[in-house]
Amino acid sequence: METNLLIKQLKAYMSKSKLDFVKEALLFAQKNHQNQFRKSGDPFIDHPVSTALYLANMRMDSTTIASALLHDVIEDCGVTKEEINEKFGLHVANLVDGVTKLKINNPKAKNSNGNIQVIDTEQIRAANLRKILTAMSDDVRVILIKLADRLHNMLTLEALKKENQVKIAQETLDIYAPLAHRLGIWDMKWRLEDQSFKYLMPEKYKMISRLISRKRVQRESYVNKAIKEIQAEIVKSQITGNIYGRPKHLYSIYKKIERYSSQGKQFDEIYDLIAIRIIVKTVPECYSTLGIIHNLWKPLTKCV
Numbered sequence: 001m002e003t004n005l006l007i008k009q010l011k012a013y014m015s016k017s018k019l020d021f022v023k024e025a026l027l028f029a030q031k032n033h034q035n036q037f038r039k040s041g042d043p044f045i046d047h048p049v050s051t052a053l054y055l056a057n058m059r060m061d062s063t064t065i066a067s068a069l070l071h072d073v074i075e076d077c078g079v080t081k082e083e084i085n086e087k088f089g090l091h092v093a094n095l096v097d098g099v100t101k102l103k104i105n106n107p108k109a110k111n112s113n114g115n116i117q118v119i120d121t122e123q124i125r126a127a128n129l130r131k132i133l134t135a136m137s138d139d140v141r142v143i144l145i146k147l148a149d150r151l152h153n154m155l156t157l158e159a160l161k162k163e164n165q166v167k168i169a170q171e172t173l174d175i176y177a178p179l180a181h182r183l184g185i186w187d188m189k190w191r192l193e194d195q196s197f198k199y200l201m202p203e204k205y206k207m208i209s210r211l212i213s214r215k216r217v218q219r220e221s222y223v224n225k226a227i228k229e230i231q232a233e234i235v236k237s238q239i240t241g242n243i244y245g246r247p248k249h250l251y252s253i254y255k256k257i258e259r260y261s262s263q264g265k266q267f268d269e270i271y272d273l274i275a276i277r278i279i280v281k282t283v284p285e286c287y288s289t290l291g292i293i294h295n296l297w298k299p300l301t302k303c304v
């Protein structure tokens with residue numbers, strides 16, 4: 001299923017020769033991960049395919065997609081870097097090797113009592129930063145594959161033991177989400193945060209999910225009304241833009257509620273639950289649109 005989706009997605013932007021190259025990597029990965037299964041019981045190959053699919057949605061190049069498909073064959077199948085080099089070239093070999101070697105340690109390791117024990121934070125942080133910078137200066141695509149790999153692991157965390165879920169979720173929130181943030185991959189950052197939130201604070205996660213679904217009808221009607229108003233105004237300025245309403249991400253709502261309560265402020269169940277995204281074609285159009293929005297609604301001077 002996922003495989004078909006991946007091929008379909010790649011066909012949308014890749015030449016036939018590049019697609020053939022990726023298909024070869026897919027075959028190689030399928031062959032090597034044959035008879036391997038994830039903790040969930042799913043065939044192992046689903047994991048690299050999902051990792052590659054996320055990157056295909058970002059329209060990454062064929063080298064990245066092939067490497068994403070092969071990213072676990074060194075570690076889990078004993079394939080050598082040389083073998084990958086012979087079959088798929090040096091770029092893919094370096095990327096797969098880079099992903100395999102990039103192991104990030106969490107300074108907030110749990111001790112045996114299950115309490116968070118910060119050990120040599122500075123040293124570990126410095127070591128992590130060095131690893132990330134080295135990987136990025138070699139090829140930033142290593143980090144992108146690593147992030148997509150982590151996202152799929154987070155999405156399939158259900159199958160793991162509770163203590164491992166918490167450990168991995170904490171590491172994701174402390175290291176991977178901020179990394180996605182620094183790289184400006186917002187979709188990745190939000191997904192990583194929301195998944196971590198789900199495992200680290202399950203009660204609060206449920207509470208916010210309920211709040212969002214309870215307010216869904218009201219929220220949607222407000223968003224649609226706002227979109228119409230914006231649309232009417234930007235058309236007058238001859239700007240063609242796409243306007244989307246989106247529910248805010250759970251973790252960002254949670255942080256906002258926390259912030260408000262520490263400031264003694266009331267969280268607004270409608271206004272604080274929505275966000276609107278407008279995509280225009282040029283930078284000047286973007287500023288004009290911002291001006292239009294500020295004419296329609298008064299900006300809050302204090303950043304909240």
Ligand code: MN
Nearest residue numbers: 047071072149
């Ligand atoms: Mn992996």
